[in-house]
Each structure stands twice: as structure tokens, then as C-alpha cells.
Amino acid sequence: MASITDEIEYKLDNVDVSSLNPNDIDKTFRSTCIGEIPFPLCRDMAALGGKVLAFSDEWFAEAANLLNPKAPIRMPGKMVFTGAWYDGWETKRHNADEFDWVVIRLGVASGTVEGLEVDTAFFSGNHAPAISVEGCFSQHDEEVVSWQGGRGKWETILGVKECGASQRFGWKLKVPSEKQYTHVRLNMYPDGGIARFRLFGHAVPVFPEDKDAIFDLAAAQNGGLAVSCSDQHFGTKDNLILPGRGKDMGDGWETARSRGKEHTDFTIIKLGAPGYIERFVVDTAHFRGNYPQKVAIEGIEWKGHGDPVADAPSWRQFVPPSKTGPDKEHEFDSAEKEKGSFVTHVKLVIIPDGGVKRLRAFGKRAI
Numbered sequence: 618m619a620s621i622t623d624e625i626e627y628k629l630d631n632v633d634v635s636s637l638n639p640n641d642i643d644k645t646f647r648s649t650c651i652g653e654i655p656f657p658l659c660r661d662m663a664a665l666g667g668k669v670l671a672f673s674d675e676w677f678a679e680a681a682n683l684l685n686p687k688a689p690i691r692m693p694g695k696m697v698f699t700g701a702w703y704d705g706w707e708t709k710r711h712n713a714d715e716f717d718w719v720v721i722r723l724g725v726a727s728g729t730v731e732g733l734e735v736d737t738a739f740f741s742g743n744h745a746p747a748i749s750v751e752g753c754f755s756q757h758d759e760e761v762v763s764w765q766g767g768r769g770k771w772e773t774i775l776g777v778k779e780c781g782a783s784q785r786f787g788w789k790l791k792v793p794s795e796k797q798y799t800h801v802r803l804n805m806y807p808d809g810g811i812a813r814f815r816l817f818g819h820a821v822p823v824f825p826e827d828k829d830a831i832f833d834l835a836a837a838q839n840g841g842l843a844v845s846c847s848d849q850h851f852g853t854k855d856n857l858i859l860p861g862r863g864k865d866m867g868d869g870w871e872t873a874r875s876r877g878k879e880h881t882d883f884t885i886i887k888l889g890a891p892g893y894i895e896r897f898v899v900d901t902a903h904f905r906g907n908y909p910q911k912v913a914i915e916g917i918e919w920k921g922h923g924d925p926v927a928d929a930p931s932w933r934q935f936v937p938p939s940k941t942g943p944d945k946e947h948e949f950d951s952a953e954k955e956k957g958s959f960v961t962h963v964k965l966v967i968i969p970d971g972g973v974k975r976l977r978a979f980g981k982r983a984i
Contacts, residue, residue, distance in 0.1 A: 753801075
């Protein structure tokens with residue numbers, strides 16, 4: 618019996634990958650080590666700050682749902698104008714073309730790929746039978762969108778892979794790509810539904826040409842990475858370095874309520890490039906009854922293995938404990954500004970707990 622791959626006329630390169638057990642996807646791409654061997658933390662370059670630019674169809678469910686960082690949900694019995702409600706991307710039946718597609722601009726300036734995940738959670742009988750993924754490097758969204766479902770300048774990241782109903786599928790590139798991508802196209806053969814799409818890899822920043830330019834060294838699109846935190850009960854640490862001010866409390870970092878005296882919470886951010894920080898912005902947008910009472914910021918020049926722990930002895934205070942308010946951007950000058958202190962990581966400390974939308978660390982890149 619012919620496979621789906623044999624019947625597809627739009628031919629792709631054969632990229633060597635390993636299929637992952639659903640239970641191994643998170644520990645493969647979201648862990649800082651494999652066994653005792655340190656392993657670079659992979660970033661989900663699509664969901665965290667990515668944006669859907671174009672699609673072939675989204676009749677039943679919006680393509681933007683693919684990038685929701687939260688796990689898909691099911692609401693049995695909920696009906697909308699087009700039929701049953703689904704938390705994902707679902708296209709019409711009887712696609713006349715070979716595949717449906719969605720073009721996504723990554724949430725980083727560019728990045729290299731380690732692996733991918735496609736989740737068909739709750740899609741059964743209407744799930745995508747097969748998928749493929751292509752990538753390109755372009756500074757012009759209009760150019761990429763103009764290719765639509767055509768060949769354009771797309772390069773194969775993942776060849777055609779069969780999918781099943783309501784489950785997670787993961788693939789790890791046996792040889793991680795050295796090619797940098799700015800956009801990807803997820804293809805679905807021939808139509809159907811997918812709940813979530815993840816593209817795991819490493820950001821490759823595109824820095825200003827002016828070596829004295831001041832920009833956000835912590836931003837995800839500039840290669841910043843949230844490497845650890847004390848707690849992320851309501852909102853993840855990764856949200857702190859996303860672009861924009863977000864849409865609600867759900868896309869910030871929020872910790873559980875504390876009950877002990879002198880409690881603090883923290884997040885450590887690895888800068889996209891080591892540098893010299895001049896000022897910080899702590900944004901409590903949408904946090905109105907649950908913002909921290911105070912914040913403090915520390916910096917470190919880390920030369921050790923991996924990333925620094927919260928109680929490493931060489932942290933220096935850049936912003937002393939300072940009052941914050943609700944739903945507001947707070948600007949703080951760096952206490953180390955005049956000293957020209959070299960920094961690789963910053964630590965945001967919230968006192969005693971609460972929610973913060975964004976952290977910005979503006980400074981010069983060390984050349």
C-alpha cells in the first residue's frame with residue numbers, strides 16, 4: 618500500500634531525524650541536562666513571541682492557536698458558527714490543493730533548529746494525517762507571504778511525517794541545523810486539525826551594526842533566555858523577555874502567594890550578549906492587585922560552568938529594593954552604570970511575590 622509520502626508531488630529533502638516518545642519531548646528540549654551531561658536549553662522559537670503571517674485556510678479554528686504556549690483544552694458540547702469548538706488550527710474539508718499551510722515568523726531575530734513538536738490533542742477524525750515543515754531566512758515578511766503554498770525559497774526542516782489522532786509527535790534532528798531561519802511554514806496534508814506547533818532551537822541575534830547602540834540585551838529576540846526561577850505557579854519566566862506589553866496577566870511571570878516572613882522570588886536571565894547595562898524597565902502591566910511590593914535587580918559576570926545559581930557569591934546589586942505599583946512601567950538606572958560593570962546574567966528579585974509582565978535591560982553589547 619502506498620504511503621502518504623509516496624503520493625505527494627511537492628517533494629522535500631530527506632532530513633534525518635529521530636522520532637521521540639511523547640513522554641520524552643519535554644525532557645529532550647526543555648531540560649538543561651541529559652543525564653549528567655549539560656545540554657543547552659532549547660527555546661520554543663515559534664510559540665514564544667512568534668506570529669502567524671498567513672495561512673491557506675482557518676475555517677473551523679484559527680491558525681494563531683498553534684502558537685498558544687498553554688496546553689490545549691477541550692470543551693465538549695461547545696458549538697460556534699462553524700461547528701464544534703476546537704483549541705487549535707482546523708481547515709475545511711476536501712482541500713483541492715495538496716496541502717494546507719501556515720506561515721509563521723519566529724519570535725527571535727533568527728534561529729537554528731534542534732527539533733519540532735506537533736500536537737493533535739482532541740482532534741480525532743478531523744486530525745491532520747501528515748505534516749512537513751520548511752524554513753527560510755528573510756528580512757521581508759511580504760516576500761515570504763507572497764510565496765503562499767508555492768516553492769518560493771523554502772528549505773526543508775522536516776520532511777513529510779504521518780500523524781495520528783489526539784497525541785503529541787516529536788522529532789529531533791540527528792544533525793542540528795546550522796542554517797539560520799526567520800520564518801517557517803507548517804504544511805498539513807491534505808487538511809484537518811492540529812492543536813499546537815513547537816519549533817525548538819537556539820536564537821541567533823541580529824545585533825545593531827553600531828557598537829555603541831543601546832538596546833535590550835535581555836530580549837528574547839536578541840537571544841536573551843530565562844534560565845531559572847524560584848516559582849512560576851501562574852505564569853512562566855519565559856514571558857518576561859517577550860516583545861510588547863502583552864494582552865493580560867496570562868502572558869507575564871507570576872508566582873504563588875507566599876506566607877513566610879522575608880520571602881522573595883527570583884528569575885535569572887541570561888543576556889543575549891554580554892554587555893554593560895545602563896537602565897532597566899520592570900513592567901507590571903495588567904497586574905493590579907498582585908504586583909510585587911518591591912523589586913531588586915542584580916547582575917553577574919559568570920565565568921563558571923552552565924548558568925549561575927541564585928546564591929552565587931559574585932552577584933552585584935544594580936537596583937536596590939524599590940517600590941512598584943500596579944499596571945505600570947518602572948524605570949531604574951543601573952547603580953553600576955558609571956563603573957562599566959560587565960554582565961552576562963541578570964537576576965530579577967520580587968519582594969515578597971507577585972506578578973511582573975516584562976523585564977528590559979538596556980545597555981551596550983561588549984565587542
